[in-house]
Amino acid sequence: MSDTQFDSLLRRWARGLVSQLGEVVHVSAIYLGIAVLVALMAVLVLPSVQDQARQAYVATLYALHPDGDQRSAPGASTVPAEEEEGLRPGTVPGSEPPGMEQLFAERRHSGPGARLEALQRQFDQMLLDNPDRLPLADISPAQFQALRSYLTRKYRIAQNVAGALIYVVFKEGRERGMDPQLLLAVIAIESRYNPFAESHVGAQGLMQVMTRVHRDKFEALGRGPAAALDPIPNVMVGMQILSDCINRRGSVQRGLACYVGATGPSDGGYGAKVLAERRRIALASGIAVAPG
Incomplete structure (x- = not known):
């Protein structure tokens, strides 16, 4: 080479x-x-x-x-x-800053805090007793059982949990002048009845409340931000937000768009989904849909 x-x-x-x-x-x-x-x-x-x-x-x-x-x-x-x-x-x-513990203790024993505690006790009792009828005069045992069965089968939740949630939603919804079946439909679309659900933007719990934005509403109940994962305060705060939205926008459809955070003319089909689920709930339970 x-x-x-x-x-x-x-x-x-x-x-x-x-x-x-x-x-x-x-x-x-x-x-x-x-x-x-x-x-x-x-x-x-x-x-x-x-x-x-x-x-x-x-x-x-x-x-x-x-x-x-x-x-x-x-x-x-x-x-x-x-x-x-x-x-x-x-x-x-x-x-929490210093002094908040005493403030929360005071709020838990007065106003909305006392109402929350009473509702929590009733919810717990419903979980234990699992009755076949609601202690509400305007819902028959057959309607309650049909509604509970629908939620249990569709969303795979325990029968006593479904019954207790129905009681809380109907009792608190009636007090606020809201359609309980609309509230049940919002819970269904928002979280599918998972109290620990959380969205990518930080909305939490059954009604997917933006905890950071509405922290003051939980504090008014005598609770901190972790209460967003507790079913009863989450539902109470979610109802308050939805009620404020409906009153401010003037209709259920516009109120739902406000609730989901839509700022333009379209809510991405959210309102249609909620109202369709409300119709299915009403059909399953035999309870007439409230006007509005």
């Missing part, structure tokens, strides 16, 4: 080696970039996930022990003493 041929072969070998090394570096850079992106996403997302899990945990404890001290809840003995002071109904430790 001549020197020229040897040099040519050596150059080809060197180019091949450089090309292979370039590919290795390129692939390594891609994987390193992916690893960095995953690490950044973990740093950004994990605190939010932990906070949501904490809210769900606190709300669950309160739902199980609405009238008792959180420290007596199952498993509470495993919480460090320095954290126990923050575990009270509707509160995430460190989320």
Whole structure:
């Protein structure tokens, strides 16, 4: 082999080696970039996930022990003493300024807070008793059973839970002058009766209340933001928001557009979905749809 041929072969070998090394570096850079992106996403997302899990945990404890001290809840003995002071109904430790605990205690025993406590006790009793009729004069046992059966089958919720929610919605809805079947339809479209549902924009609970926006309404009930995951305060606040929307916009259709946050002429079909579900609920229960 001549020197020229040897040099040519050596150059080809060197180019091949450089090309292979370039590919290795390129692939390594891609994987390193992916690893960095995953690490950044973990740093950004994990605190939010932990906070949501904490809210769900606190709300669950309160739902199980609405009238008792959180420290007596199952498993509470495993919480460090320095954290126990923050575990009270509707509160995430460190989320409230000094003095809010006393304010919440006062509100729970007066005005809307007292009404919430009474409604919570009635809800709990309905869960335990699972009666075949509602203690409401304008709904027959047959209508109640038909409505409960519809919600149980369609949304896969327990029969006693469906019955207790129907009671709360009809009782509170009647008090506010609202159509209870419209409220049941809003819950169906918003969360499919999942009290722990949360949207990508932070709407929470049965009626998908924007907790950050309506924090003051939960505080008026004597609760903190975690109460959005508790069915009864969520429904009460959701009803108040929807009622305000309907009164402000002048009709149910426009009120629903307001509730879903539509600012233009179209609500993306939200109102049509809710009203269609209200018709299905009315048909299943045999309860006439309220005018308006």
